[in-house]
Amino acid sequence: MYSKEEAKKLRQEFWDTFKERSKKISPDGIKPRRWMLKNTGIKGLELKFQAENGFARVMINITHKYEARRYKIYDLLKMYAVVINDIVGEDMIWDRHLTNDIGKEQSCIYFELEPITYHNRVNWEPIFDFFLDKMPKVELAIEELKEILQEKIKSDWEA
Numbered sequence: 046m047y048s049k050e051e052a053k054k055l056r057q058e059f060w061d062t063f064k065e066r067s068k069k070i071s072p073d074g075i076k077p078r079r080w081m082l083k084n085t086g087i088k089g090l091e092l093k094f095q096a097e098n099g100f101a102r103v104m105i106n107i108t109h110k111y112e113a114r115r116y117k118i119y120d121l122l123k124m125y126a127v128v129i130n131d132i133v134g135e136d137m138i139w140d141r142h143l144t145n146d147i148g149k150e151q152s153c154i155y156f157e158l159e160p161i162t163y164h165n166r167v168n169w170e171p172i173f174d175f176f177l178d179k180m181p182k183v184e185l186a187i188e189e190l191k192e193i194l195q196e197k198i199k200s201d202w203e204a
Contacts, residue, residue, distance in 0.1 A: 047164070059096060059163045066173045081184045086191055087198065090118055092183055094176050097146070100159040101172045103179035105137075105187065107152040116141070119152040121197055125190055129154070132189055133182040156183075 047055060067077040083091045089109025095102040105122070109115040119141055122129065130136050133156075143153045158175045161168050 052164075055164065059169060062169060063094075063173055063176065066177070070177060080180060081187065085187055087118070087187075087194055089115060090187075090194075092180065092187065094180065095155075096163040096172055098162045098164055100157050101161055101163070101175055102155045102157050103176060103183055104153050104155040105183060107154075108149075112150075115152050117201055118194075118198065119154075121194060121201075122154060122190075125193075128190065129186045132186040133179075 064077045067080075068074060071078040080094075081092050085091060089107060091106050091108065093102075093104040093106045095104060107115050107118045107122075109118060123139065126139070135156075137154045137156055140153045140155070142150060144150050156175075156179045158172065161172060163169065163172060
């Protein structure tokens with residue numbers, strides 16, 4: 046078991062190591078690859094890497110502050126589940142009601158690798174491989190659907 050300070054240091058080391066590993070797949074090989082993450086172009090929708098004690102996830106995270114709008118975005122994405130799964134090459138896990146580690150409810154679509162923990166450095170490479178395999182596919186799916194999603198969200202919210 047780690048002290049709070051040791052756990053914080055290990056977590057930072059994990060993400061720093063991942064950042065270094067991301068340089069290997071960047072176009073110039075020097076700067077870390079720039080991930081879409083919060084720059085999806087859709088308010089309340091972000092992409093996220095998550096590593097916890099027990100699992101790792103690559104997520105489409107719907108965090109709109111208004112519950113009704115969060116559900117509308119989730120339902121809209123659900124309408125395109127077949128397209129998303131086709132783009133990413135496999136079925137993702139869909140969770141309309143997921144509570145994050147600080148107790149906030151969100152809606153998520155994700156890939157999960159389990160059982161695995163970043164607390165053991167032996168697991169870092171498999172987690173990084175998982176992240177580097179799944180996130181580009183998720184980014185591509187969002188990029189492919191972005192204009193359609195933006196238009197449908199805009200028309201729904203103006204109605």
